[in-house]
Structure formats: structure tokens, C-alpha cells
Amino acid sequence: MNRPRPAGWEAPVTVAELVDAGPLAGARMYGAGDQPVHQVRIVDELAVFATVAPHTAVVLIGAAAGGGWAVEMAVRRAWEQAAACVIAPSGGPSEGSGQVLAERLGITLVFVDGDPLVTAVRVASAAARPEAARTQLVARCATRLAEAGPSARRVLGVLNAELPGTSVAFLDRYGAHVAGRRAAHPSPAPQPPGSGHTPGVAPGPGSGLGATSAPSAGPGTGRGARPVTGGPSGTGADPGGGSRTGHTGGSGPAHGPRSGDSGAGSRRSSAPAAWEAVPRPGGPGSRTGRAGAEAGPAGDAAGSAATGPGAGAASGSRPAAAGAGGDGGGRGGDEGRQAPERGRDERRQAAQRGGAVLAEVEVTGQEGDVLGRLVASGSSRSAGWPAVVRAVLGLAVAPLAAWAATERLRASRDFALQAALAERLLRAGEPGEPGEEADAAAREAAVALGWPTRGPVTGFLLRPFGEPAQAGSRGPQGADEAAQAQAVVNAVVGQVPVLRRGEGWAGWSALDPGRLAERLRRCVEAMPRPCAAGVGARVSGLDAVGESLLGAEAGAFVAVAGSVVRADRMGPAELLGALPAGALRAPAAVVLRPLLDVDRDGSLLETLTAVLDEGGSLRAAERLGVHRNTVTTRLERIRAAGYDLADPATRLALHLACHLTSAPS
Amino acid sequence: MTAVGPRELERFAAGSRLFATGAADSSYALAHDWARAVIGDGVPVRQASDLDPGALCVAVTLAGSTTALGEQLPRGDEPERAVRALERRLGTRAAAVVALNLAAENALIPLIAAAALGVPLIDGDGTGRVFPLVEQTTYTLGGISAAPLALAGASGELVLLETAPDRVEDLLRPVVLSLGGWAVAACYPMAARDLARVVVPGTVSLLLRAGTPGAPRSAAAPYGVRTLCRGRILAVEGSTGHGGELALPSLPSSILVQESDGLRRLIRLEAHNEIVLALADGAAVAMAPDQICMIAATGGLVVDVDKAAPGMEVEVMVVKAAPVWHTQEGLALGGLRAFGIPL
Amino acid sequence: MILGVALGGRAPVAVAVRDGAFAGPADPRAARAARAACVAVDLEPAGAAPVAVIRVGGPCPPVLGPLAGWPDGSGVATIVRGGHSLTGRPLAPLDTDAVRAFAAGCGLTDFAVTATGSPVLADHELAVAAVVSAEVPGARITLSYEFGRPGLREREGDAIRNAALGPAAGRLADEVAARLPGVPLYFARSGSGLVSEHYFRRYPLACLRGAAASHARGLAALGEAAGVPGPVAAAYGATLAVPEAQVERIVQARGRAELDRVLQDVRDEVLTRVVSAGAAPGSAAIAETIVNPLSYLPDGLYRVLVTARGAAP
Structure with missing residues (x-):
């Protein structure tokens, strides 16, 4: 150091x-x-x-x-x-x-x-010599990190092993978990360390244990999980007897035959052993009724789902942490409200371990781009500990950058690899898709590659025209040209995936459509053969990127070579303009033949086009600068030529034919 | 002829507690249970004068601490072993057992011995009250030696002491301690004719009467009893000694009682294992050889010196000793000087 | 608000005490907001569990043996060699093999251990406990020296009763805790004072007649208010007590200085126990120290009884 x-x-x-x-x-x-x-x-x-x-x-x-x-x-x-x-x-x-x-x-x-x-x-x-002990720890971490090599998982494994009592998570730049211990990391909106978190309250008994072990409820606190008898007058009827196996209380059966706190609540209403309201001394002895019936279910600060009134039957499966009935459960509830989308386990662990962020270090790639953050959380039980944790996290930045660089190099050398990864990410959101582990791996790799995986993204598609520039360059997979496209896109657009779509190459970027279109224009210019590109609309996240890619495809289709079309700016004109005018001109001529035969001066065609474009004879007359009756007369002549203008199919065909015929070739 | 059978045992045991000190609950209950288990149909009670004058009589007593007896339980053969040892030494079988005193366990253990040996218990004892030392008896006053003396301990030990009468206590005490704090002693071997001369007679019968439900406490005091005061214990002090040099079995202590009514005197009870002197506002009002004891206001049991605690309500009573204790020889052996208090 | 709870009648009875004043029946909805609940209950011997009884000492007449005179079904008993005299001298080495064999074969999990001389030196009881807990995982073991009374048979009886009450007391504490989640629980002692739930589970015998003691206390405090139902008086009486613990020992000390030192050890233990019994740590104080020399034993043996009390937190 x-x-x-x-x-x-x-x-x-x-x-x-x-x-x-x-x-x-x-x-x-x-x-x-x-x-x-x-x-x-x-x-x-x-x-x-x-x-x-x-x-x-x-x-x-x-x-x-x-x-x-x-x-x-x-x-x-x-x-x-x-x-x-x-x-x-x-x-x-x-x-x-x-x-x-x-x-x-x-x-x-x-x-x-x-x-x-x-x-x-x-x-x-x-x-x-506290500093010596800490230096020793940091030195040991440095050695272990060096041994771990460029792997995010192994690096995080080392951090969590060497910093026990502290959870270290690697979050991507969106705050999503990539690797490490899924524990009390900040909610998705990045926060400065400590803000919005309960301070590191020691979670009580069992706090020194590993993260995965169930909290050991101490004497008295484990009571929630014990068999509950029916009341002083009904003790004999309880079938449990389970408490006999307990010693001082810590080892009581965690899932004994109990009906739970809330069960006791519901049972209370019928059991004779209710808390009985008693008359005041000297009073007339009037009873105010059985109090117990009104008493709600046992309080469950953890907000566990199973504890509504009368939910006794379900509460037996409550996690032990909730049964602790004390502070631990309550903190769990707080955590849960901060991050409602997080799983129950995660909440529980957060509650168990105390959620204060001890240290946070930004992880940047070798190109200076932000890969994410390392977040260490736990109870700050020593003035020196956060500094030590920070130092150790700092040691992990270089191996993580090396990991990212290695992954990027691999991806850049292998179009198929990164394309497969991209396909995996696209499918990951779909329900019923197997392979959660593979998804997690894909997400981890995406972080290394610097791909956008969260938040608004925009799809794009690059479409080549004509034949490949060099003979044989397409190969069976068109691999060379695809790699070329990937290289160009990565160089100009940035760290984004590139995958094959039909004849072209698609991908997505965090850039907005405007800026992405600008970049793609430079790609189109840089590609060895003529290309056009389409840019889809901006969508909220990766799960909707398919929609954006459809737009990009449409845009690329209507774009002429060397141009970039944004789907969000695309109107009828762009669509009509994209029609293959050369190929359709001959059939259009056939359709219009009867009309052209009687249209000496072209006024009929001009009038028909105006009427169809404007949607009525009155506006057509205005556009043509003629009297309305003139338009009516000309339409009569067109009908006389055999066209049924009331038939929508006829109108569409005529409209298209007019467009092709009148458009400059 | 009187006998102590199961029914009489209850009366005998109750009577034996009326003025008994040193009778910790545990050892008394233990001796009672033990006696109940061994007396069978009953142990005959005989007057010493009714025996063959030459018959060997042996005094049997608990030596040492009742607390120790309650803690380290007897094997069960101690009384018999002690007497048999003495018989072997003397070459004669014992024809009867007599008590040294008749306070609680010390009344019951001779009974157990008699039952085990199949001999009668003599109706009488050697003090008419309790003294802390084995030699403080009317037997000694009558010229009988406590030695040879046999001790049987709870771990199977057997010790025979043979020494001059005034050395018995010196030798006995360390031996009893090394036996664990208590032993059963068989001592004062003597002929029935001697016993008839030195015994305080009729005390077994007396206790059987006094222990009958409804009988007044005074029935247990053959020579009279008076109440010194009723009051509340204010303090219990380990006293610093009284200037004497006598080595007594335990530390002296001092108990301060505030009289509840009347003159509201401050009564100081000086104790050497048992209370030997009572001072009312500084003036001596009772002393050994008369027996001074505290009776708990609740429960009516004698309060042991080592159970006395501040706040207890007690009645302080004085049991008059047998006339022989008030002779010059008696005062020398059982009076205040014997307890190291030079009054 | 402090809750007084009387158990044992047809139904539990709860009263509220606000700022030290009797405030009548407790509103059950507010009961779980109570700062503490003081429970008065008389433990029923009917629910007693069979106990494995280990006596450490020498042979004795059967009538004086462990469990002699106890009802059938009270448990099983053995005597193993060992123990100490009142002067602290070992009577025999502890027969740990016999302890192990008995523990393994008795088939019970509630143990009562009594060693000869344990008020002076508890080493053999502690050693038996270690052997038993190694042999019977989860065994609950009552050691007689914790009750301190001189008199082996009486102390042994206390240990057996405590061990026998353990399971029922545990169930009772579970049940009250389930009704009042999060409320610190105290149980009234038989004489005066309270103990924490934890202490109650460990030494239920201390609370054997908790309701009777609370009832007397409650009646005295409520004055002659006629017509107060018994359970109400008991529930109120329970709230009037404070955490209390007692230690009784026989100590050996030659001279004043040594006596002071050993007394300090006993005071340390009773202060520790009263905190364990629920006293706020800073409030724990020695209430009473009784030191009596033991009669007919060598100089320097004293029976010591120390009581400590403290405020409930």
C-alpha cells in the first residue's frame, strides 16, 4: 500500500x-x-x-x-x-x-x-497494532485477488470470503446486481453511502454467523416459532410437547406444530382461556366481555405476508427471522419498503446483516467507461473498518477492469459469441425461457462488454445493398463482413451488441434515436459496400427492444442507400417513397391504360390524383385551381372509362398507380 | 413397660425439638426418617435401675455438626459400628443404650442405635439439656469418663479414643472434622448401677408426654422454664471473642434482640454454638448452665444460632438446668466460665 | 403501562398499572403495548416431568436415598461416587463413568444433580453437568448448588422439583410470550420479588407459589377494598415486586479479610443473577447479607445468604 x-x-x-x-x-x-x-x-x-x-x-x-x-x-x-x-x-x-x-x-x-x-x-x-492487522488483511486480499484472475465472480468471491460480516456486491451502472453477495445493497436508484439506510444496528443473536445460515433466535426471541398451547386451562390438549426438546430456548424447534401468533389470535376468540376483563375492585362486577376476542393477531413487524387476521394456518411457514419478533423483523420490513421489487430472501438477509453501506467504489473499464460499482454493506462496527473495506474494494477495481477488457477482446474477436450473447439477453425477459443461470452469465458478460442492459434503449439495423464487395467474403456465414460491421459499429456507436437480422445487422444502444442516427450515418459511410440504416423508436428497456428493432427494420427498408431513416420520423411519404418505382411502373401503366387512352392532355390523371390525395372533389378543385363542376365533369369521364371509384380496392390501386406515374422517375 | 414404636416415635421426635438447638431441619428430618425405618415394632424404654446392676450401658450421641450430617448422609451402620467397637474394646456386650442428651437428632440416634443393637433405650440422659462438649454431662459430674470412646464416620471410618477424661474433647474435635464434620460416638461405658446414679432420669418419658399434641412447651422442661422476652432480632454479629482462651468448636457470635413490648429492652445474646449468656440493657439476666433459646414466633421452632437473621420475631426462653448443674462442680463444667466468659 | 397477569383460574386475568397506580382491568388491545408484564402463577405439580436424578455421594439407607418417598413416575435415580465434605475435602473421585452410563440409559432429558458438599464446592455437580450434556444433547440440567440450601436431601428435592417443573414452565412462558409478543415478561417469585422470563425458565421453582405470594401482596396494597377478586389482587400484586435473586452458600474463610473476599464473590454472583433475573444493570444492589458461623464446625465456615434486588428495566 x-x-x-x-x-x-x-x-x-x-x-x-x-x-x-x-x-x-x-x-x-x-x-x-x-x-x-x-x-x-x-x-x-x-x-x-x-x-x-x-x-x-x-x-x-x-x-x-x-x-x-x-x-x-x-x-x-x-x-x-x-x-x-x-x-x-x-x-x-x-x-x-x-x-x-x-x-x-x-x-x-x-x-x-x-x-x-x-x-x-x-x-x-x-x-x-491495529494498522498492522488491517494492512495484513489488505495484503492478504491483494494476494487472493491476484490469484483470482480476471473473473468477476471469483473477484467477488474473494472479497466476500476475506471480508466476513460484510457483503460485497458488484452492481452494474444501473444499480442491478451482477455478482457477489446479494445483500443489503442500495435500491436501484444510486444513493450516496449511508443515505436512506438504517444505520448498522447489530441484528442481535446470530449476527456473527454466515450469511446463509438461518438466524438463530436467542432465548425468548425464538418464542414465535415454538408450539403454542391453547391457554392455561388447555395446556393438556396441546399435542406439541415440542418445547421439551429445547434447551435454553435457542434450540427450540423452528417449525414446530404451531399455529403461529396469528393462529393464537384467531383461536383466542373461541378458547375459554381468553384474557378476561375484570371488574374494578369494589365495582358491581360487571364484565366487559372477553377481551381476547378483540385482540388482533400477534404483531409482526416484519410485515410478513402470512400474518393477516385469521391467517394462522399460513403462518407456520413464516421465515424464522420474522418469528424473532424483535428488531430484526422490523428492519426487514423497512428494507422491503425501500426496494419492493426485491425478493423476500434478499430482504431478510438485508435485515439480518444490517444494511448500512460501508464503502462504495466505482469500477471503470480500461477505456475509462463505467462498468459499475462495488458496494460493501454491513454493520460498521469499527471506525477503522470502512477504510479497510474501501481499500480492499479499491484493490478489486483493476482485476475487474482486466476482466472487462478480456471479455471485450474475446467478443471483438468472435462475432458469433457476442451475437449469441445478445440473442440470449433478448430472450431472457421472456417468460418460460429456461436457463436462468445462463441469463445471469449473459448479464454478467454484458456488463463486462459495456452493453446497455437497462433503461431506455434504441434499436438499429444496418442494411447492405447489392452484392458483397469482395468475392467469397460472405462465406457460409458471411462471417468476415459481419465482423467488419461489428467493428465499424463498435468503433462509431460504442460498446453495443451486433447481431444478424436477415441480410443486415441489428443491435441496440443507449443513445437516443437522433444521436444514434447521426452515428449510424457515419457507419453507413464507413461500410465497404452501400448500406442504409434504420433507427427504431426509443423504448423503456431491453424487454421492449424487439419493438424498436421492428421499427429499425422498417426504417432501413425504406431508406435509400447511404441514408438513415428514423422510424419515429417515418410518414406515408417515406413509405411511398420506398416503393420500388421502377418495378411497379409497368403494372401501373396497365391499370391506368383505359384512363390514359382518353386523357389527351393529362388533365384526367392530374384530377384523379388530386381527388385521391385530397380525399374529395371540393379540395381537389381548390388544389387544381378549377371550378368544382370541372372536377365533377372530369370524374364522370373517368367513371365512363370503367373505373368504379366507390370501390376501395379500385381507389387504392388507382392511387398507387397515379403516384408512381406522376412521380419523377 | 414403655416402648418407642411408630406412634410414640412421632411424639418423642416432636418433644425432642421443643428446646433443642443445633437441630438443623435437614439433619432432624433425616434422623427422623432413619429412625422410622429401623425401629420396627418398637424399642423398649427401661429405667437404669431396672437393669442388671452390672450390665454395660453405653451413651450414644452425634458428635460434630448437624449441618454436616444433613449434608453427608449416613451409611446407616454408624451407631451399631461405634457401639460394637466399644464392646470389642471392653470385651462385653452392651445391654442398653443411653442418650448423652435428648435434643433432636441426639434423642433419635441413640434410639436408632438401640434398635440396631436390639437393646433397650434408657429413660434418661446425661444433661437434662444440651451442652456443646461431650464431657459436659452429669456423667462426668458423677465421675464417669467419656473414654474409651468409639467414633464411626460416614465413610466407614472407625476411631477409638482412649485418653484422660479432660482430653477427650481435644482429641475428638479434630478427628470428627477429619471424618467430614460428624460421627456417631459411643462413649461413657458404665455399669447400669453407675448410670442409675448419674443419669438425669425420666427424660425420655418426659419428651414422650411433652411431644403429645396439645401439651404445653413447658412440659419438656423438667426443672422449669421462663420467658425472658419477646422481640425482634436486630443484628447478628460475629463477635470478636470474649477474652477467654478456650478453644470452642466454632466462632462465637452475638445476637441483638429488641424487646417488642414492656421495657423495650435491648437483649444481647452471646452464643458459642449455643446461647450461653443473655444481657438485658447490659445486665446479665440469664446464663449457662441454664439453657437460653430463641423460639420463632411463627412456627414455634427453636431458632438455631446459625439461622438467626435480622428481622425474625422470637421469644427468648430460659430452661432451668438440673440442680446438679448448679453445684460448684456443675457450674465449673457447664457454667459461663466453661464457655470462656469470665463473669 | 405495566401489565399484571394472574394465571391459573378459569381464564387469565390482566390488570393495568399506570405510573405505579392500579388502573383497573387491562384493555386487551393495549396489552401488547405494555412496557412489561408481570405474571403471577402457582405452578402445578401435576404437570411435572419425570426427572433423572443423580446424587453424588456415598451409600445410604434406602429410606434416605434419592426419590425415596416420591410418588411413582417421579423419575429414575442413581447414586454415584464422589462429593466433598463441608470442609471441602473430596470424599472420593467423581465416578464419571457411572454418570455417563446412567445418563445414556435413563431415557430422560430433565436432570437433577446433587453432590454432597456442593454448597461449599460445586465442582462435582458442574462436572456431572458437563458429562450429562455431552451424553444427552439438549438435556436440561438443574444443579442443586444453585438453590444453595444446606441439607443434601432438601437441596436434592429442590433440584428435582425444579427439573420436573422445567418443561411445563417452558410451555407456560411460551404461551404467555405468544399472547404478548414483544412485551418483556416477569414472573412473581414465591416469596418476594420477580424474575425474568429467562430466569423463570431456568429456575421455575423460585416461582412455585408466585400467585399466592402476589395475592397476599396485592391484597395488602389494595387495602381493605372488599370484593376484589383473588386473581385481580394477584395480578396487581405481581406488578408490585421487583427483580430479586438470592444466593445461599457455605463459605470457608480464615479471618476477616478472607471472609470479605469470599463474600464479595457471593455478592458478585447474586448481582449477576439479579441482572439475569431482569434487574436493570445499574439498579442491581445487595439488599441483604446474612452471615452465620456454622456450629460445631471448625472456625471459618459460614453459612451465607445474600439477596439482591433491582428495578425492572
């Missing part, structure tokens, strides 16, 4: 940092872990606590770690001494109750599997 270290780099490590990415990795942590650790003290008897200084990580050994209330007592003494945390060997019988006490006192309690003395030495080393 040559660049100067950002602020916070030398801030003391926190307990959470030690657990997330330090010597306590893999340990079970209860509590927020936000206390800085200045030193370590090994405690073998409680008397030692009298001399424990604030911000000390206390490592319990021997009698001080022995069963009974030893760990709990240490937690309380640690609280008295403002220690940073208590580290105890795991497996003791008091783990469950220690956890409750730790949360009540706000003292972080960490259970480690290994030798506590070894742990103590490592923690001491990390606490003594």
Missing part, C-alpha cells in the same frame, strides 16, 4: 472486527461488538477484574470460565469495568444464559472453540 492510509486506518480494532475478519474469525459473538479493543487480559479468577481497564478484551480461562454462573459473573464484572468484551471457551453449560445477560448489559460475549490462550495472544497482537 503506497497510497496514504485513509482516516480511521489506525483506529483501535473493535470486537466485531476481530470476529469478522480477525483472530476471532469463526467465533460466536453475542452483542453488538462495537467496542474498541485496546488490550487483552487473561482472567482465571474473578478477583482479577478489579484491575481490568476499560476497553479490555477479557479472555476467561480456568475457574473463571468454569460452568455455573462463572461466565455470567464475568460478563457483569466486565460491564462494571467497561471492558470491551468477554471471550470464553465454547461448550459450557451457561452459553445460553450468558448470551441473555450479555445482551442485557450490552457487553459483547464471544465463545471460541480453540485454546483461549492462543486466542488471547492473537487478539493482543491485533489490538496492539
Whole structure:
């Protein structure tokens, strides 16, 4: 690391940092872990606590770690001494109750599997030189990133593995997820880090666990998932008995035979064991009715779908996180409202992990174009941690740029590859299309290639005229010329896909139709043989680009060689102008023959054209500068020549023939 | 002829608690359950004078702490083993068992011993009340030596002490501690004719009467009882000692009782395992060898010195000791000086 | 608003207490907005679970054995070698093999462990707990030293009763928690005081007669207001108590300084327990310390009973 270290780099490590990415990795942590650790003290008897200084990580050994209330007592003494945390060997019988006490006192309690003395030495080393520990982490990340090579997935894999407790996602420039951990990243509208997010509230029990594991509800908090009995007078009737398998509550059956909180609500109305309203002392003893019947279903801050009144039957499948009934669920709900389109799992994970953005780094390609952003989120439990995360994210930019360059080089060398990719993207939105994984891969590649995949896009089509310039250049696939077209389009329009459409080549761009038409004009000029191009209308996204491509096709069809036609500007004139006048002139002459035979001065043809163009004799008379009766007389002569002007088919044929005959050849 | 059968046992046990100190609930309940399981149809109760004058009588008692007995349970053979050890030493079979005192467990364990040995229990005891030391008995006053003395411990230990009478306590105490805090002692082996001379007679029968439901508490006090005061315990202090040099089994402590009515005196009870002196506003109003005890206002049980707690409502009672304790020899053995208080 | 809840009658009865004043029956719709709920309940021995009883000590007459005199179906029991004398001397090494074999074969998950001498030294009980939890995953283990009473049989009885009440108390706590989601729960102790839901699950015995104690307290506080239904008085009485915990031990100390030190350890534990029982950490304070020398034992053995109380958070 040559660049100067950002602020916070030398801030003391926190307990959470030690657990997330330090010597306590893999340990079970209860509590927020936000206390800085200045030193370590090994405690073998409680008397030692009298001399424990604030911000000390206390490592319990021997009698001080022995069963009974030893760990709990240490937690309380640690609280008295403002220690940073208590580290105890795991497996003791008091783990469950220690956890409750730790949360009540706000003292972080960490259970480690290994030798506590070894742990103590490592923690001491990390606490003594926080910057060294962080530098070490960053250096390790650099090595692992170098090993990962130019692959977005592997790079993100390294980031998420080396920054535990932190979720790193790679978002494309539209804010859509490309790779990494699909966790609390900002909603699609890019936001500055931190804004609009709940601050990193520690999600409570289970927060030190991996992202994929279900939240472990602590004693008392897991109650929602336990069997619920029918009421004090009906306990015997409950078939569950499931709570017997629970120890201190944390291990209660997650999906026991319960009817859920809301079930209890609905059951309450019929059960005799309702909360009973009681008369005031000394009052006449009038009952105000069974209160329980009015009590709504159990509150479910998570806004889980299954908890409407009387939805008891469905609530058994509620995710455990919602059952936690506490803050975790509530945060999940907030996240969900911010990003309603996101899946439930994602919401839940966001709730679990705390959604604050710790660091965000823009990823640019080697050409300076923006590929997307790396977003790291999690609880900022240490003043130094965001700086470390930012540094590590910074290390990942170069491999991601290299990944993009590699992908682009590959695509530029292989028209078929990128064309197939483009076809895949076009089909991805269609329902029933198999291969979600392939779609994800295609989207990932599109990010590397810099293709537009979200937001307004415009389709285009490049149409060649005549025969290929060089003999044999078409080949069986016309591969050479297609590659040429791709190269020209990429050079002039930018990083866009190019795929075969009929005789021509199509694609889409984020440019608006006007600017795209300008660029295509230069493409048309640069192509070795005559070409025309059409530009479709601007559509809202990739799923509608097919429509835009149809317009582009039409535009290209009506465009004369060397020109570019925008479908959104195309009217009848352009369509009529595109008719193959040369080929149709002879049949037109046949159709008009009876008329031309009697039309000595061309006035009949002129009048017919005017009437059909203007849609009536009055306006035709005005256009021709003659009296209305003159027009009527001439129309009579035309009818006399055998034309039924009331027949729409006849009118269309005549109109077309007139147009071709009167148009300059 | 009287016998202690299942029905009498309940009365005997109840009577044995009326003025008993040191009777922790646990050890008493334990001895009671134990006795119930072993007495069978009943243990005969005999007067010492009714026995063959030459027959060997042995005193049986719990030595040590009742708390320890409640914690480390007996194997069940301790009383029998202790007596058998003494028999082996003397070469004679015991014809009867007598109690050292008749307070709670100490009334029940001789009964258990008698049942186990199949011999009668003597109607009488060696104090007429309780003293903390094995040698503080009317047997000693009558010139009988506590030794040879056999101790049986809960882990199967057996110890035989043979020493001068005034050394018994010295030797006994550390041995009992190393046995875990309690043991059953068989001691004061003597002929029935000697026992008849030194025993406080009739006390077993007395307790059987006093333990009958409805009987007044005073029925358990053969020589009279009076109430010193009713009041509330204000404080319990580990006292700093009384200037004497006597090594007593436990720390002395001091209990302060505020009289609830009347003169509202402040009563200080000085205790060495048991209360030996009562001072009312500084003046001595009762002292050993008379027995001073606190009876809980709720429940009516004797409050042990080590269970006394501030806030308890108690009645302080004084049980008059047998006349022999008020002789010069009796005062020397069981009076205040014996407890290290130079009054 | 604090909710007082009395269970055990035909239906639960809830009363509200606002700013420390009795505010009559609780509006059930507002009940879940309560700051805390204090539950008064008498636990029924009828729901007791069978218990695996382990006594650590020497042989004894059958009449003094574990579960002797208990009703059929109370559980299964064994005596394993081990324990300590009141002076802290090991009586025998703990027979861990016997513990393991019993735990594996008893077929029960609620254990009560009582070691001779545990009020002085709980090492063997803790060691048994470790063996049992390794052998029977998820076992709930009550250790008698937690109840502290001197007297092995009484302490063992407490441990057995506590273990037997565990499953029913857990179900009860589940049920109340389900009715009042998000409301911190407290349960009235048998004597005075409250404990947290967590503490109640661990030591239900402390709340055996919670309703009776609350009822007496409630009646006293409501004065002679005649006609107050019993459950109302109990529900109100429950709200009048504060978190409380007690530790009883036998300690050994030679001299004042050592006694102060060991007393400090006991105070530490009771303060920890009262916080675990629901006291706001800063409010936990020692309410009472009773130290009595033990009679007829060597100098320096004391029976210590320390009570701590605190404010509910």
C-alpha cells in the first residue's frame, strides 16, 4: 500500500472486527461488538477484574470460565469495568444464559472453540497494532485477488470470503446486481453511502454467523416459532410437547406444530382461556366481555405476508427471522419498503446483516467507461473498518477492469459469441425461457462488454445493398463482413451488441434515436459496400427492444442507400417513397391504360390524383385551381372509362398507380 | 413397660425439638426418617435401675455438626459400628443404650442405635439439656469418663479414643472434622448401677408426654422454664471473642434482640454454638448452665444460632438446668466460665 | 403501562398499572403495548416431568436415598461416587463413568444433580453437568448448588422439583410470550420479588407459589377494598415486586479479610443473577447479607445468604 492510509486506518480494532475478519474469525459473538479493543487480559479468577481497564478484551480461562454462573459473573464484572468484551471457551453449560445477560448489559460475549490462550495472544497482537492487522488483511486480499484472475465472480468471491460480516456486491451502472453477495445493497436508484439506510444496528443473536445460515433466535426471541398451547386451562390438549426438546430456548424447534401468533389470535376468540376483563375492585362486577376476542393477531413487524387476521394456518411457514419478533423483523420490513421489487430472501438477509453501506467504489473499464460499482454493506462496527473495506474494494477495481477488457477482446474477436450473447439477453425477459443461470452469465458478460442492459434503449439495423464487395467474403456465414460491421459499429456507436437480422445487422444502444442516427450515418459511410440504416423508436428497456428493432427494420427498408431513416420520423411519404418505382411502373401503366387512352392532355390523371390525395372533389378543385363542376365533369369521364371509384380496392390501386406515374422517375 | 414404636416415635421426635438447638431441619428430618425405618415394632424404654446392676450401658450421641450430617448422609451402620467397637474394646456386650442428651437428632440416634443393637433405650440422659462438649454431662459430674470412646464416620471410618477424661474433647474435635464434620460416638461405658446414679432420669418419658399434641412447651422442661422476652432480632454479629482462651468448636457470635413490648429492652445474646449468656440493657439476666433459646414466633421452632437473621420475631426462653448443674462442680463444667466468659 | 397477569383460574386475568397506580382491568388491545408484564402463577405439580436424578455421594439407607418417598413416575435415580465434605475435602473421585452410563440409559432429558458438599464446592455437580450434556444433547440440567440450601436431601428435592417443573414452565412462558409478543415478561417469585422470563425458565421453582405470594401482596396494597377478586389482587400484586435473586452458600474463610473476599464473590454472583433475573444493570444492589458461623464446625465456615434486588428495566 503506497497510497496514504485513509482516516480511521489506525483506529483501535473493535470486537466485531476481530470476529469478522480477525483472530476471532469463526467465533460466536453475542452483542453488538462495537467496542474498541485496546488490550487483552487473561482472567482465571474473578478477583482479577478489579484491575481490568476499560476497553479490555477479557479472555476467561480456568475457574473463571468454569460452568455455573462463572461466565455470567464475568460478563457483569466486565460491564462494571467497561471492558470491551468477554471471550470464553465454547461448550459450557451457561452459553445460553450468558448470551441473555450479555445482551442485557450490552457487553459483547464471544465463545471460541480453540485454546483461549492462543486466542488471547492473537487478539493482543491485533489490538496492539491495529494498522498492522488491517494492512495484513489488505495484503492478504491483494494476494487472493491476484490469484483470482480476471473473473468477476471469483473477484467477488474473494472479497466476500476475506471480508466476513460484510457483503460485497458488484452492481452494474444501473444499480442491478451482477455478482457477489446479494445483500443489503442500495435500491436501484444510486444513493450516496449511508443515505436512506438504517444505520448498522447489530441484528442481535446470530449476527456473527454466515450469511446463509438461518438466524438463530436467542432465548425468548425464538418464542414465535415454538408450539403454542391453547391457554392455561388447555395446556393438556396441546399435542406439541415440542418445547421439551429445547434447551435454553435457542434450540427450540423452528417449525414446530404451531399455529403461529396469528393462529393464537384467531383461536383466542373461541378458547375459554381468553384474557378476561375484570371488574374494578369494589365495582358491581360487571364484565366487559372477553377481551381476547378483540385482540388482533400477534404483531409482526416484519410485515410478513402470512400474518393477516385469521391467517394462522399460513403462518407456520413464516421465515424464522420474522418469528424473532424483535428488531430484526422490523428492519426487514423497512428494507422491503425501500426496494419492493426485491425478493423476500434478499430482504431478510438485508435485515439480518444490517444494511448500512460501508464503502462504495466505482469500477471503470480500461477505456475509462463505467462498468459499475462495488458496494460493501454491513454493520460498521469499527471506525477503522470502512477504510479497510474501501481499500480492499479499491484493490478489486483493476482485476475487474482486466476482466472487462478480456471479455471485450474475446467478443471483438468472435462475432458469433457476442451475437449469441445478445440473442440470449433478448430472450431472457421472456417468460418460460429456461436457463436462468445462463441469463445471469449473459448479464454478467454484458456488463463486462459495456452493453446497455437497462433503461431506455434504441434499436438499429444496418442494411447492405447489392452484392458483397469482395468475392467469397460472405462465406457460409458471411462471417468476415459481419465482423467488419461489428467493428465499424463498435468503433462509431460504442460498446453495443451486433447481431444478424436477415441480410443486415441489428443491435441496440443507449443513445437516443437522433444521436444514434447521426452515428449510424457515419457507419453507413464507413461500410465497404452501400448500406442504409434504420433507427427504431426509443423504448423503456431491453424487454421492449424487439419493438424498436421492428421499427429499425422498417426504417432501413425504406431508406435509400447511404441514408438513415428514423422510424419515429417515418410518414406515408417515406413509405411511398420506398416503393420500388421502377418495378411497379409497368403494372401501373396497365391499370391506368383505359384512363390514359382518353386523357389527351393529362388533365384526367392530374384530377384523379388530386381527388385521391385530397380525399374529395371540393379540395381537389381548390388544389387544381378549377371550378368544382370541372372536377365533377372530369370524374364522370373517368367513371365512363370503367373505373368504379366507390370501390376501395379500385381507389387504392388507382392511387398507387397515379403516384408512381406522376412521380419523377 | 414403655416402648418407642411408630406412634410414640412421632411424639418423642416432636418433644425432642421443643428446646433443642443445633437441630438443623435437614439433619432432624433425616434422623427422623432413619429412625422410622429401623425401629420396627418398637424399642423398649427401661429405667437404669431396672437393669442388671452390672450390665454395660453405653451413651450414644452425634458428635460434630448437624449441618454436616444433613449434608453427608449416613451409611446407616454408624451407631451399631461405634457401639460394637466399644464392646470389642471392653470385651462385653452392651445391654442398653443411653442418650448423652435428648435434643433432636441426639434423642433419635441413640434410639436408632438401640434398635440396631436390639437393646433397650434408657429413660434418661446425661444433661437434662444440651451442652456443646461431650464431657459436659452429669456423667462426668458423677465421675464417669467419656473414654474409651468409639467414633464411626460416614465413610466407614472407625476411631477409638482412649485418653484422660479432660482430653477427650481435644482429641475428638479434630478427628470428627477429619471424618467430614460428624460421627456417631459411643462413649461413657458404665455399669447400669453407675448410670442409675448419674443419669438425669425420666427424660425420655418426659419428651414422650411433652411431644403429645396439645401439651404445653413447658412440659419438656423438667426443672422449669421462663420467658425472658419477646422481640425482634436486630443484628447478628460475629463477635470478636470474649477474652477467654478456650478453644470452642466454632466462632462465637452475638445476637441483638429488641424487646417488642414492656421495657423495650435491648437483649444481647452471646452464643458459642449455643446461647450461653443473655444481657438485658447490659445486665446479665440469664446464663449457662441454664439453657437460653430463641423460639420463632411463627412456627414455634427453636431458632438455631446459625439461622438467626435480622428481622425474625422470637421469644427468648430460659430452661432451668438440673440442680446438679448448679453445684460448684456443675457450674465449673457447664457454667459461663466453661464457655470462656469470665463473669 | 405495566401489565399484571394472574394465571391459573378459569381464564387469565390482566390488570393495568399506570405510573405505579392500579388502573383497573387491562384493555386487551393495549396489552401488547405494555412496557412489561408481570405474571403471577402457582405452578402445578401435576404437570411435572419425570426427572433423572443423580446424587453424588456415598451409600445410604434406602429410606434416605434419592426419590425415596416420591410418588411413582417421579423419575429414575442413581447414586454415584464422589462429593466433598463441608470442609471441602473430596470424599472420593467423581465416578464419571457411572454418570455417563446412567445418563445414556435413563431415557430422560430433565436432570437433577446433587453432590454432597456442593454448597461449599460445586465442582462435582458442574462436572456431572458437563458429562450429562455431552451424553444427552439438549438435556436440561438443574444443579442443586444453585438453590444453595444446606441439607443434601432438601437441596436434592429442590433440584428435582425444579427439573420436573422445567418443561411445563417452558410451555407456560411460551404461551404467555405468544399472547404478548414483544412485551418483556416477569414472573412473581414465591416469596418476594420477580424474575425474568429467562430466569423463570431456568429456575421455575423460585416461582412455585408466585400467585399466592402476589395475592397476599396485592391484597395488602389494595387495602381493605372488599370484593376484589383473588386473581385481580394477584395480578396487581405481581406488578408490585421487583427483580430479586438470592444466593445461599457455605463459605470457608480464615479471618476477616478472607471472609470479605469470599463474600464479595457471593455478592458478585447474586448481582449477576439479579441482572439475569431482569434487574436493570445499574439498579442491581445487595439488599441483604446474612452471615452465620456454622456450629460445631471448625472456625471459618459460614453459612451465607445474600439477596439482591433491582428495578425492572
